[in-house]
Amino acid sequence: MLKVENLHVSVENKEILRGIDLEVNPGEFHVIMGPNGSGKSTLALTVAGHPKYRVTGGKIIFEGKDITELGPDERAKKGILLAFQVPPEVEGVKIIEFLQQVLVELKGMDSAEAYDLVVEKAKELWFKEEDLHRYVNVGFSGGERKRLELLQALLIEPKLLILDEPDSGVDVDSLSIISRKIEELHQRGTAILLITHYGRILGHLDREKLRVHVMKDGRIVRTGSGELADQIDREGFAKIFEEVGA
Ligand code: ADP
Numbered sequence: 001m002l003k004v005e006n007l008h009v010s011v012e013n014k015e016i017l018r019g020i021d022l023e024v025n026p027g028e029f030h031v032i033m034g035p036n037g038s039g040k041s042t043l044a045l046t047v048a049g050h051p052k053y054r055v056t057g058g059k060i061i062f063e064g065k066d067i068t069e070l071g072p073d074e075r076a077k078k079g080i081l082l083a084f085q086v087p088p089e090v091e092g093v094k095i096i097e098f099l100q101q102v103l104v105e106l107k108g109m110d111s112a113e114a115y116d117l118v119v120e121k122a123k124e125l126w127f128k129e130e131d132l133h134r135y136v137n138v139g140f141s142g143g144e145r146k147r148l149e150l151l152q153a154l155l156i157e158p159k160l161l162i163l164d165e166p167d168s169g170v171d172v173d174s175l176s177i178i179s180r181k182i183e184e185l186h187q188r189g190t191a192i193l194l195i196t197h198y199g200r201i202l203g204h205l206d207r208e209k210l211r212v213h214v215m216k217d218g219r220i221v222r223t224g225s226g227e228l229a230d231q232i233d234r235e236g237f238a239k240i241f242e243e244v245g246a
């Protein structure tokens, strides 16, 4: 479904990604791990089509079509959704209006139908109806922001959901609901590309079915099953990098 081929990406003339190859098929669950600054967010943002990230080599294929030059909205229409590491505040735009708009545009729902669905799904992520009349992320805690990203994902049910550190800056209760909702989306057929520092968010997911990729300095230096995530949790990255000579 997603095929990233020998991807090179520069930001402000600095090469950040230096030849990434990655293939995600329907229903698969991939995990990207790696120390700070290894290029994980750059990969996520580039696949989602963020204009700041310039592809200088290689390509991104989605369902057989080259999407390397497509804008973020067109990629969203094709079924790619990115949940941001730091979800931005949008002053003046209410959550309910934003999510209704998304459902109208991406799912062709009418606005009343969209309203009811948003309110219903919001409850599953601990948002009350009145919370939905606040502006998007304005004054939100880390956990609330990440839960709102997940709410968007649950509503859209994208083909491919990229989650950039959904576990960072959240309390344990939010972590457990977020982790359950990711698993639920996966079970309903969404392919997942999850960026994380910690194996903890993987919860009870079957380690055999996970594909874990470890990044360093803009490259994937090792790929393995979910056991690799647990090994990183126990031993850190240094040992892995030593083993692969990276
Ligand atoms: P990670 O998500 O793995 O922590 P990032 O992709 O955020 O890594 O960053 C990789 C490298 O690219 C870092 O050295 C970072 O400073 C740089 N970088 C990322 N985005 C930008 C940007 N918008 N402007 C300048 N440098 C950037």
Ligand code: MG
Pocket (backbone or CB within 6 Å): 035, 036, 037
């Ligand atoms: Mg980081």
Ligand code: MG
Pocket (backbone or CB within 6 Å): 040, 041, 042, 085, 164
């Ligand atoms: Mg990052």
